[in-house]
Amino acid sequence: MTLSSVMATKIAFSFKGTPAYGALATAYALMAIRKENATGLAANSCANIQTSFSATQDKDVVLDHDGQTITGSNAVCRSLAALHSTCGLYGSSAAVSSQIDYWLDFSQDNLFVTDFKKLASSFDVLNNHLTLRSFIIGCSATIADLAVWGALKSNAIFNKQLKGGKYDGEYLIRWYNSVSALDFVISGLKDLDVAKNAAKDRKDQGSMSIDLPDAIEGKVVTRFPPEPSGYLHIGHAKAVLLNDYFARQYKGKLIIRFDDTNPSKEKLEFQDSITEDIALLGVKGDILSHTSDHFDHLLSEAIRLIKLGKAYVDDTVQEVMRAERFDGIDSKNRNLSIEENLSRFEDMKNGTESGLKSCLRAKIDMQDKNKAMRDPVIYRCNLIPHHRTGSQYKVYPTYDFSCPIVDSREGVTHALRTIEYRDRNAQYAWFIKTLDLRWVHVWDFSRLNFVYTLLSKRKLTWFVDEKHVSGWDDPRFPTVRGIRRRGLTIDALRQYIISQGASQRDLMLEWDKLWTMNKKVIDPISPRYVGIAKKDIVKGIFIDETIKVHTKELLKHKKNADLGVKTTTFGPEIYLEQNDAKDFEQDEEVTLMDWGNAFVKSIRRNPETNQVESVELALHLAGDVKKTKKKLTWLSSSMDLAEASKPVDLTLFDYDYLITKKKLEEEDSVQDYLTPVTEFKVDAFGDANLRLVKKGDILQLERKGYYICDRAYDANTPDLAIHLIFIPDGKLASLASKATDNSCAASTKPLGSSSATANKKKEGKATCVAANEKSGGVAAGSIVCPDTMYQVDSVYGQQESILDYPNDKMYKVEPVYGPEDLGTQKPKKAAKAAAKLSGSAKVSEAPKTATMESSLISKLDIVVGKVLDVKKHPDADTLYVEQIDVGEDKPREVVSGLVKFMTEDEIRGKTILVLKNLKPVAMRGIKSYAMVLCASNATHDKIEFLVPPAGSVPGDRVYFQGHEGVPEAQLNPKKKVWEAIQPDFTTRDDLVAVWKDVEFRTAKGVVTTSSLAKASIK
Known part of the structure; x- marks a missing residue:
């Protein structure tokens, strides 16, 4: 039947599983014909086809036309071709259509399988059929071509054979590549990829579209209430950025409130640093306040609770109180009279001997399953002077008591809190209801937890106090200052946190995505320089005596001229890295980056260590840089260089995680999981332009990675090396834990290495500093970097050797997941194969038992x-x-x-x-x-x-x-x-x-x- 040119055919493709490539190609072929630009197809008029893509649709393809729904790739191919019969995809006669149907059935029955022998036979059939044919049927593409192509495109075995060059059916390969190159096929695959990438971006992008209850534009007020008892860490950064995000989204206000209710822990320096870090995050609060601004009001509310019979003073010792709360046992003081409680609270306020032994508890429900509701403490005595109010007060409210009261009083409409407070939400609501306060909506969001990372203020303080780190801004610390010093940009941090959204799922996150985002931010704006590791450095000498010392102005970044130029010095002698030179071969042509090609004319090695000491080079600027395998960084080292052109001293730093366990449980002791060595140093020469780099500048050392300058060059102390800290790039090698059970392990990306390839064979040593030494301290020793990458067990377990079937006439197809397991074969053949592998010349037939199940x-x-x-x-x-x-x-x-x-x-x-x-x-x-x-x-x-x-x-x-x-x-x-x-x-x-x-x-x-x-x- 023919289709009205007005009526549209809707097709929804899914990439939840393997896409329906045959149907996709058919749909785009028809659309191409409609536009009269399809090569090799009759340019007939076809009806309108509307395509869409889905990441969640269960069916691989769904066709909707005139109230009818059709699913399945081949069924959709047939329906599309029949509905648009004038386009010629179903042949020009019943006989041709019958042949096309045969090949559609062939593809369905023989190409959507994983049986290697059956596939090999099917590939053979297709290859023979296409020996003298450009298309499966006739002289132009039909749905037979598109369906078979789609089935092969979906087949992992065929694609692996094709990609690995292991399939030698030249006619099938020629035809497959020809169909793949058709314009409409390319167009369809491109649209599919665009949809996949968009869906991936949406999946990675956490949803910020939460339905804040009673959120009215212009009236939403959020708050960020840090305690000034430490530095902001990455978890706090998420909290402040989310609160800021929703305040701005609803054109409301953000309150920055310091929760200064514990004089024992709080310092003015922490408050100042938090203020600076919030500004560093690009957040500006509309209102700045302190919980201490409300101390008098909080005291009056506490007294009101006592008078309501909803609070009592308790002098039970802490250990007993904790046990009673756990077991749901009433305190001996729970039913004191209101008058007695008021008197005792007055003693607390005055700091008397009896008052100092007591606390004020809310009287809620000691049998509540939620232990947060079992009469929580709401006021404690503390004689330490407050950093703002001095000795004016001797009792201070707890966070759980002050938070709902101050939130309500300051006009907060929505309190965003991490999910760890969820059990206390009922407590929060109890205070508001009991004291008849203005209602505040509470919204939970997940904490930002990272592997191998501590966010506990108490545990971080321990690292500082025990001198395991240099301070709160140590590059190993998850504080805002620490990760900034490590090279994380605020732009990347903001992007990452917004991408996480306001999800309530508490996850243990890897660091890779955050550092990958950071790389995207810094790569376009990082000037390129050169660094050469000093250890076993190799001298390169040009045999051409016409080469003299000279300089050239080169772009700092070949793709970003706005970064300006740098002065590169050329000369008759250069430094090369041992890691590059050790693989040189006589007369090998190599490329010196930013210079040109050169031949290695001679190699001089140390007779004892076999290390390369020097090489002679012959410059060959006419050589093709695209044809050389080795692209080398280098530095001019000639003796007659001007002082300003000489290489500078560098110290390259890399760091490991502070702990060896991905997630510390509450009962775990930090001391049991300390990483033995967390700082790695490599001495290097750097190019002379690094003298102009300032502290905090981010750059790239070519073939090494990205670095942030931690100590700049100082002309007054030229002997002090420039300090550069390695910035992880999101790749596994830069993020894997470097610790081992028995020794100080090398960085997975040793700083002395020149390239990612070279890293796999690193032989040099990197200096290590133990975790209990100060950052920048004396080296604790040296370590040999591993010769190979970390060994990773096969995802599918131990795999056996490949079995050979010499009598099989089919094409031998390598298994997609590696060699077949002996246990999956019939007992007789398995026994023969096993004997062959073990070298046995004679095999007795294996008994017919449940060998397969047994394995x-x-x-x-x-x-x-x-x-x-x-x-x-x-x-x-x-x-x-x-x-x-x-x-x-x-x-x-x-x-x-x-x-x-x-x-x-x-x-x-x-x-x-x-x-x-x-x-x-x-x-x-x-x-x-x-x-x-x-x-x-x-x-x-x-x-x-x-x-x-x-x-x-x-x-x-x-x-x-x-x-x-x-x-x-x-x-x-x-x-x-x-x-x-x-x-x-x-x-x-x-x-x-x-x-x-x-x-x-x-x-x-x-x-x-x-x-x-x-x-x-x-």
């Missing part, structure tokens, strides 16, 4: 876990989100569909079994990192946890006697190991969990269920 069961990593916490999934009524301790550094987040079977209290604290090496999968937006194993009755209306043996602890491994082995790090989902094993998981009549009558066991005994016999386990 598969050992791949499962089932362990004992303990549920530490559980809560409802924020976006799914049937799902729980659990935090489960499986004996690792931190709990795993697990999503389970147990809501209709168990309450949160029935789950919390349970010791259970989990399968922890499935591939993590996102369930309604939250990624699940394990699976809880449960027993279920036949009707699936009753579920029980598996019960580990008595004495089990998180991490205890479950094994199956006679089938022991090392589990894979992560199961390959394509091999469907779990799906093959799970049907044989059951419970016996005695309630013991078994796999094919083999008991689930740990070292402490067998695993059971509470009551379900003959149940399935999943």
